[in-house]
Amino acid sequence: xxxxxxxxxxxxxxxxxxxxxxxxxxxxxxxxxxxxxxxxxxxxxxxxxxxxxxxxxxxxxxxxxxxxxxxxxxxxxxxxxxxxxxxxxxxxxxxxxxxxxxxxxxxxxxxxxxxxxxxxxxxxxxxxxxxxxxxxxxxxxxxxxxxxxxxxxxxxxxxxxxxxxxxxxxxxxxxxxxxxxxxxxxxxxxxxxxxxxxxxxxxxxxxxxxxxxxxxxxxxxxxxxxxxxxxxxxxxxxxxxxxxxxxxx
DNA sequence: CCGCCCACGAAGGGATTATC
DNA sequence: GATAATCCCTTCGTGGGCGG
Numbered sequence: 460x461x462x463x464x465x466x467x468x469x470x471x472x473x474x475x476x477x478x479x480x481x482x483x484x485x486x487x488x489x490x491x492x493x494x495x496x497x498x499x500x501x502x503x504x505x506x507x508x509x510x511x512x513x514x515x516x517x518x519x520x521x522x523x524x525x526x527x528x529x530x531x532x533x534x535x536x537x538x539x540x541x542x543x544x545x546x547x548x549x550x551x552x553x554x555x556x557x558x559x560x561x562x563x564x565x566x567x568x569x570x571x572x573x574x575x576x577x578x579x580x581x582x583x584x585x586x587x588x589x590x591x592x593x594x595x596x597x598x599x600x601x602x603x604x605x606x607x608x609x610x611x612x613x614x615x616x617x618x619x620x621x622x623x624x625x626x627x628x629x630x631x632x633x634x635x636x637x638x639x640x641x642x643x644x645x646x647x648x649x650x651x652x653x654x655x656x657x658x659x660x661x662x663x664x665x666x667x668x669x670x671x672x673x674x675x676x677x678x679x680x681x682x683x684x685x686x687x688x689x690x691x692x693x694x695x696x697x698x699x700x701x702x703x704x705x706x707x708x
Numbered sequence: 709c710c711g712c713c714c715a716c717g718a719a720g721g722g723a724t725t726a727t728c
Numbered sequence: 729g730a731t732a733a734t735c736c737c738t739t740c741g742t743g744g745g746c747g748g
Contacts (some may be wrong), residue, residue, distance in 0.1 A: 617741060629711060632742065644719085644741060665731060675721060681732060683719085693731065713746085720739070727732075 465695075467660070468568040471560065472545035475568045479538045483689035485531040488649050489640055491608050493543040494589045495523040498578050502537030506530075520581050524592045526604070528640025540578075549589045557586055600624055600631075600638050604646070611650035612673030617643060652687045655680070656695065665692045 466477035474493070479500075487507075497506075503516035507530045508523070514534075515521055523529055525546045542561070549557065562579060603624040607615070620643045621628040624635075635643045651672045658668040669680030684692050 627711060628741090629713095630709085633710090636742095642742065648719085677731070678722085678733080679720065685732095691732070709748105711746105711748085714744090716742085718739105718741075721737090723735085725732100725734080728730090 470567075471564060472548040473561065473564050474543040475564070476541045476543070477539070478541070480536055481539065482533050482536050484533045485687070485689060487528055487530045487641065487645075488687060489526045489528045489646075490523065490543055491650070491653070492525045492546045494525060494546065494549050494592075495527075496542040496544070496582075496585050496589075497521045497523070498540040498542070500538035500540055500575070502535050504537050504539065505532035505534060507532065518577055520578070520585060522585055522588050522592075524589070526639050544589070549586070554583075554587060554590060557590075558583055561586065600634050603631075603635070603643070604639060607643070607647050608650050611647050611654055612671060614673060615647065648683055649687060652684055655684060655692070656688065659692055659696050665696075668692065 464477075464479040466475075466479075468475045497515070498520045499515045499517050501517050503514055505512055505514050506521060508527060513521075542565070544561065548560075552560070561582060565578070603620055607620075617628045617631065621631040624631050626634065632642055635641075635646070639646055641649065651674065655668050655672045658671055659665075663671070665680070666677045669677040672680070674680035674683065681691055684690075684695070688695055
């Protein structure tokens with residue numbers, strides 16, 4: 460398989476992931492409590508959400524709200540720039556200031572590449588759209604979701620989760636899927652992989668990351684990781700070899 | 709709307725081997 | 729030695745159906 464070129468930068472409540480020459484498809488998942496702005500730099504992708512399937516091609520952008528379940532089908536080689544912004548930052552910051560912060564972040568993040576004009580031009584309307592998206596009220600499901608997001612590595616069966624959400628396991632599965640778009644277990648696995656991605660950016664070995672994120676062993680970890688990320692942990696580590704994070708300013 | 713039951717498929721668990 | 733891949737059996741999560 461041809462390895463995609465990946466880039467990752469984070470800081471000030473924002474994360475930027477660039478993916479070049481990728482042919483990876485991603486199964487159903489969500490980006491937890493962040494807004495995601497996706498910019499198609501080259502090629503095209505098929506984005507599937509609960510609102511349907513839409514093809515986005517070079518020069519087009521999309522917005523995903525927090526916890527929006529979606530999948531990506533790669534029909535060809537594509538280049539995607541994903542900008543994730545903390546929910547609080549989006550909802551609690553004045554639009555003009557937010558736009559300034561985001562464009563500053565983009566300029567800092569992509570130092571050696573000229574940011575295409577269309578990205579900066581669409582930024583304002585995309586951020587406005589984010590701020591206008593309705594945010595759900597807090598429920599018991601939300602507190603469980605928060606627990607699973609913060610501590611995905613803790614062994615927690617469906618009965619334990621139901622107890623946390625003050626409901627039955629049958630109702631939990633239905634309600635959770637309705638609100639989050641994934642079953643509790645799928646959500647837990649996804650968060651474990653997400654946490655593992657962060658740990659893989661440190662000096663920890665694959666086996667250490669596997670145990671630290673709640674997987675029984677590295678064999679099981681590799682299977683789940685590859686299914687969600689599209690790369691094995693080692694390939695991922697290699698692809699993100701030049702990882703850096705920006706100092707807070 | 710919620711709880712329960714049940715069948716089925718996916719995930720978990722364990723062992724082993726291959727590869728670098 | 730670390731990591732990746734595969735196999736096989738067991739366990740459990742999930743979806744559908746049903747009833748209160």
